[in-house]
Amino acid sequence: MMEERYYSFNRYLRERYGVRVQRIPVNLGLGCPHRSNRTGKGGCIFCDSYASGVLPYAIPVEEQVRRGIEYAEKRYRARLFMVYFQAFSNTYAPVDELERLYKRALIDERIVGIMVGTRPDLVPDDVLELLKALSDSYEVWLELGLQSSHYRSLRFINRGHGVSHFVDVLLRAKKAGLKVCVHVILGLPGEERDDMLETALFLSALPVDGVKIHNLHVLKDTPLERLYLEGEISLLAFREYVSLCVDFLEHLRKDIVIQRLTGEAPRERLVAPEWCLNKAEVIRAIREELRNRGSVQGAKCPFKRP
Numbered sequence: 001m002m003e004e005r006y007y008s009f010n011r012y013l014r015e016r017y018g019v020r021v022q023r024i025p026v027n028l029g030l031g032c033p034h035r036s037n038r039t040g041k042g043g044c045i046f047c048d049s050y051a052s053g054v055l056p057y058a059i060p061v062e063e064q065v066r067r068g069i070e071y072a073e074k075r076y077r078a079r080l081f082m083v084y085f086q087a088f089s090n091t092y093a094p095v096d097e098l099e100r101l102y103k104r105a106l107i108d109e110r111i112v113g114i115m116v117g118t119r120p121d122l123v124p125d126d127v128l129e130l131l132k133a134l135s136d137s138y139e140v141w142l143e144l145g146l147q148s149s150h151y152r153s154l155r156f157i158n159r160g161h162g163v164s165h166f167v168d169v170l171l172r173a174k175k176a177g178l179k180v181c182v183h184v185i186l187g188l189p190g191e192e193r194d195d196m197l198e199t200a201l202f203l204s205a206l207p208v209d210g211v212k213i214h215n216l217h218v219l220k221d222t223p224l225e226r227l228y229l230e231g232e233i234s235l236l237a238f239r240e241y242v243s244l245c246v247d248f249l250e251h252l253r254k255d256i257v258i259q260r261l262t263g264e265a266p267r268e269r270l271v272a273p274e275w276c277l278n279k280a281e282v283i284r285a286i287r288e289e290l291r292n293r294g295s296v297q298g299a300k301c302p303f304k305r306p
């Protein structure tokens, strides 16, 4: 087996549970306040209205989980599971409704964890209290979309929140004893290599537990598609991304778990770049680049876990 030069989520889970643990994606159908007609500001420029990688929310939560477990058992021989509330913003409801929804997903005693994806400005204290209570029985990860540590980039992609919102929720979540995973995009317009490496260092200086990294990719029917088709933005080439991603890993603290190394765009929704459809090839190339450099995650990170 190839030596692993970064701290993969699979390794983390095997070390912790000793068996294959599989994420079960769930669609709660909550939407996102940033996209909503009522209160939203149009959403992030790369976000489409499809929740990819999950079943339609019309399927009851319990059934989504049951089907996910059945599939993961057959396909990956998984023995334990983590329910991943993935679609849009999964804290966008009053806390008692969230509690009901989350608990409806916990239908099987082999579920050991819960992952909740959301925006940094959408996690009030009562939701953290709920997640903290759940963490008595489950491993709870809060997944925060940040994308970049640079405010001008957040403004360009119309995130609708600042870097300060992220730091605020991160510190509150850590105080509540939760694990925090941060989503990052490499190749945002206007960002140079050093800007992206600063994001790696920024996260490394904070009590972050995991990251999900992917390249900027363009989906159909998004504001980003228009910018791309009008030639206003350019996208990273395959080799550029591999090299940048390895640079990023080198600047990231070695104990931060890498939960994703490339985008997961559905073929029918993707405009560009086509290379990111071949996820296995991207991961293989990143591993090879680390090996060729004789390098590892954290090799250029000066920070210890705070």
Ligand code: SF4
Pocket: 031, 032, 033, 034, 035, 042, 043, 044, 047, 048, 088, 089, 119, 145, 159
């Ligand atoms: S916060 Fe997430 S769900 Fe909401 S618009 Fe941005 S990317 Fe889409």
